[in-house]
Amino acid sequence: MDEALLDVKDIHVFYGNIEAVKGLSFHVNRSEIVCLIGANGAGKTTTLRTVSGLLRPREGAIFYEEQRIDLLPAHEVVTLGVAQSPEGRRIFPRMSVRENLDMGAFIRRDAAGQREDMDRIMELFPILKERARQAAGTLSGGEQQMLAMGRALMARPRLLLLDEPSMGLAPLVVQTIFDTIRDINEQGMTVLLVEQNAAQALSLAHRGYVIETGKIVLEDEASALLENEQVRKAYLGEE
Amino acid sequence: MAAPTAVAGRNRADARAEAMARLRQRVRLPLVAVPAGGLVGILGSYLYWTLSPVRVEGVPLTGRLADYGIGGVRTWSLLLALAVLVYGALVLRARSRNATQGEALARLGIGLAVLPVVWALTLVMFLDVEVGRLGPGPWVTAAGGLLAWLGARGLLAAEPAPAAEPWARRSMLVDLAVVVVAELVAFGVFLLGIEIDDPGEFLGFFIALTAIAATLSTIGVFKGLAGPFARNEGVAIALLAVLLLLFPFTQEGNTFWIQVTAQAGLFVLAALGLNIVVGSAGLLDLGYVAFFGIGAYVAALTGNALLTNVNFHLPFLLVVFIVAPVVAAIFGVLLGAPTLRLRGDYLAIVTLGFGEIVRITLNNLDPITRGPNGISSIPDPVVGGWSMGEGFTVAGFEISGNSVYFYLLLALIALTLATIYRLNDSRIGRAWVAVREDEVAAAAMGINTTIIKLLAFGAGAWFAGMAGAVNAHLLTQVSPDSYTFPFSVLILAMVVLGGLGNPPGVVLGAIILTFLPEKLREFSDIRFLVFGFALILIMRFRPEGLLPSARRRRELHATGETAAAESQQLFDVRSGT
Ligand SMILES: Nc1ncnc2c1ncn2[C@@H]1O[C@H](COP(=O)(O)OP(=O)(O)O)[C@@H](O)[C@H]1O
Ligand SMILES: [Mg+2]
Numbered sequence: 001m002d003e004a005l006l007d008v009k010d011i012h013v014f015y016g017n018i019e020a021v022k023g024l025s026f027h028v029n030r031s032e033i034v035c036l037i038g039a040n041g042a043g044k045t046t047t048l049r050t051v052s053g054l055l056r057p058r059e060g061a062i063f064y065e066e067q068r069i070d071l072l073p074a075h076e077v078v079t080l081g082v083a084q085s086p087e088g089r090r091i092f093p094r095m096s097v098r099e100n101l102d103m104g105a106f107i108r109r110d111a112a113g114q115r116e117d118m119d120r121i122m123e124l125f126p127i128l129k130e131r132a133r134q135a136a137g138t139l140s141g142g143e144q145q146m147l148a149m150g151r152a153l154m155a156r157p158r159l160l161l162l163d164e165p166s167m168g169l170a171p172l173v174v175q176t177i178f179d180t181i182r183d184i185n186e187q188g189m190t191v192l193l194v195e196q197n198a199a200q201a202l203s204l205a206h207r208g209y210v211i212e213t214g215k216i217v218l219e220d221e222a223s224a225l226l227e228n229e230q231v232r233k234a235y236l237g238e239e
Numbered sequence: 240m241a242a243p244t245a246v247a248g249r250n251r252a253d254a255r256a257e258a259m260a261r262l263r264q265r266v267r268l269p270l271v272a273v274p275a276g277g278l279v280g281i282l283g284s285y286l287y288w289t290l291s292p293v294r295v296e297g298v299p300l301t302g303r304l305a306d307y308g309i310g311g312v313r314t315w316s317l318l319l320a321l322a323v324l325v326y327g328a329l330v331l332r333a334r335s336r337n338a339t340q341g342e343a344l345a346r347l348g349i350g351l352a353v354l355p356v357v358w359a360l361t362l363v364m365f366l367d368v369e370v371g372r373l374g375p376g377p378w379v380t381a382a383g384g385l386l387a388w389l390g391a392r393g394l395l396a397a398e399p400a401p402a403a404e405p406w407a408r409r410s411m412l413v414d415l416a417v418v419v420v421a422e423l424v425a426f427g428v429f430l431l432g433i434e435i436d437d438p439g440e441f442l443g444f445f446i447a448l449t450a451i452a453a454t455l456s457t458i459g460v461f462k463g464l465a466g467p468f469a470r471n472e473g474v475a476i477a478l479l480a481v482l483l484l485l486f487p488f489t490q491e492g493n494t495f496w497i498q499v500t501a502q503a504g505l506f507v508l509a510a511l512g513l514n515i516v517v518g519s520a521g522l523l524d525l526g527y528v529a530f531f532g533i534g535a536y537v538a539a540l541t542g543n544a545l546l547t548n549v550n551f552h553l554p555f556l557l558v559v560f561i562v563a564p565v566v567a568a569i570f571g572v573l574l575g576a577p578t579l580r581l582r583g584d585y586l587a588i589v590t591l592g593f594g595e596i597v598r599i600t601l602n603n604l605d606p607i608t609r610g611p612n613g614i615s616s617i618p619d620p621v622v623g624g625w626s627m628g629e630g631f632t633v634a635g636f637e638i639s640g641n642s643v644y645f646y647l648l649l650a651l652i653a654l655t656l657a658t659i660y661r662l663n664d665s666r667i668g669r670a671w672v673a674v675r676e677d678e679v680a681a682a683a684m685g686i687n688t689t690i691i692k693l694l695a696f697g698a699g700a701w702f703a704g705m706a707g708a709v710n711a712h713l714l715t716q717v718s719p720d721s722y723t724f725p726f727s728v729l730i731l732a733m734v735v736l737g738g739l740g741n742p743p744g745v746v747l748g749a750i751i752l753t754f755l756p757e758k759l760r761e762f763s764d765i766r767f768l769v770f771g772f773a774l775i776l777i778m779r780f781r782p783e784g785l786l787p788s789a790r791r792r793r794e795l796h797a798t799g800e801t802a803a804a805e806s807q808q809l810f811d812v813r814s815g816t
Contacts (some may be wrong), residue, residue, distance in 0.1 A: 032703055036705070052680075052683060054682060066387075073299070073680055073682075073687070074682040074683060074685075075684075075685045075686055075687045075688070076685075078683065078684065078685035079685055083683075086679065086680065086683055090680040090683070091680070092673060092676040092677055092680060093677075094279060094634050094674070094676055095676065095730075099669075102669070103669065103673050103681075103684050106669070106673075106684045106686055107671070107684075107685035108683050126502065136761065151684075155684070155685065231390060
């Protein structure tokens, strides 16, 4: 099946009068990892927030499973199966780790299924099991990222949005996080990944888009982008 | 010949030094200061506190204030001094000592030092007593307290103590005994506080109580009590209910304090409601009094008042349980709606405006509200032909009308607490907490933040409306100037002082802030000064409130990381300001 799970069509997003995203289109197929790479301020987070319903595009449309979602409020987009680990993680710092995970399942009412997923996620991130009763704000950055991802997974989404999961983390921790993303994807999860860390994101993703000042400037297979002259210069820090 | 003597002398000197060192090791000098301070405090308590009797409006302030001996305020300084002496001596004798004991002793010491000073200041500043008429007693006592405090601080460097834990279960009987004794003591202290008429003595009582409570809290008694109480919740609640039901009988026909307690009940209801908005959902509301006023006017308009323009009568129970809360809740939602995109300071200012709008509307809606005159001569509620004001007789016991109000409020509070606990455990309650912690993340979890915030405003207003309805009957009149901004601030102060987000704390805060001004009536013009001062002290030394919620404590003793996660709100995300 090659039909797109998420189809973003020519969206324009404004903050007041400032146009942060200027006619951006991309799509994510089922079971893919797609990454959006771009420098700081390129509009990646704005794009993700628009997909998840936190922002509304002034023009353009977003389709998820053939349904138009750009007019829906954020909480309804979640119920359709789109969950996110937002920029800066935004875990609930004073709730315990377990309470955070429970919040992730807020839209669900199947107690048994939730318990199952909780076990699965604690298996995926054993550190969360160890820290289950600890206040989430006391976790390290890497642990908080794992919690944010676990929390998103608790919604049992079909599309997982990740905004810079590697931000501010030590290389070793980043590796663990990216390995986990690959695992989750291999179990069938579709992932839309936003990253500044282009090298690692591209080696993980199937396809990639390069965003500059609110526009897509390049799109290709991730492996091709890794080879691309322009990308190597601008994002992989090579001469 | 000379040499051996010198040697012997040196030996003796050595031995003495050794003995001193051993002594110093066994008795740390600062520690001796603590019981010594206690002794000085006891001495001070027995000395003259004033050189001639002090009268307030013709009534002697404290019976035997000018005598040697004990009585009045000195009872309480003596109690504190004894506590310092006994506990200080125990710590002195103990083999190992820790910082917690030092802190506990320091609190007792500072209490002993502060008590006579505050008492003296009050006499001089508010009762126009000349400094020259004060005896040596207060100063000696304060010196004792200071000595004890300084000594106790020497211990603060000692090894840290393990954190307090709830007491483990020994046996069913011990658990039950602990619960019963704790509740009886608390009830006894409450009755005692009511009993003390003399404002000077009450001040002493209050400071001693605060110091002892702070000490018990430091050594972990309250944390420990949580164990037996959690294991015997049913018994604890039942006993508390019995004690409260018996309360009117302890007043021997004197209804004044029953009425004050009923008033406290109204504040408890209102504060519990505000706690939903501010404590649970984190929305700072400075116009909360509006909903209290709306509830009161609903009851006044439908309550058969004599002086009213509207003659539309509804049964009291219907009004209290449904009409007033529903009307207030509707206004809560209406007034909440425009504030949804505001946060923090902006939200506070807009809600403050709403409080004023409601008051001014009531003031100007003459055809209905009779404007500034208000509605008066509201009769006691009538239920099934029986007027509550008449009271009733049970097994030969007369229950006065005031007691009926008291019982009515007890029932309403019980119901409210049950509702609030259920709410907090529900999806709505969890959503409130999530919105409070991080609105964007909450929305990303699938929480409809708009509805959730409106629900908080509505639920908060609901209980204010309920309280307001009873208030209208209790005071027999309503007028716009009863529902002004300071009233909102007072309720907010109750919530914050008691423990934002924790219902038992909020109840405690409301009770304390209702009784304190009543007890300090002689200084009523400076009531708000006292409040302000008390609040500053609380916020400085116990920012989480007297009985904080666990989560709130986490928040205020946050690590750097938690503080850094201070939430950026949805509004920012959407509009780019
Ligand atoms: N809340 C906001 N208000 C106004 N401008 C914003 C806001 N958030 C982002 N921007 C602007 O929009 C542009 C895109 O930002 P963003 O999507 O955060 O980029 P990225 O995630 O790629 O670093 C930037 O120029 C940024 O300054
Ligand atoms: Mg970003």
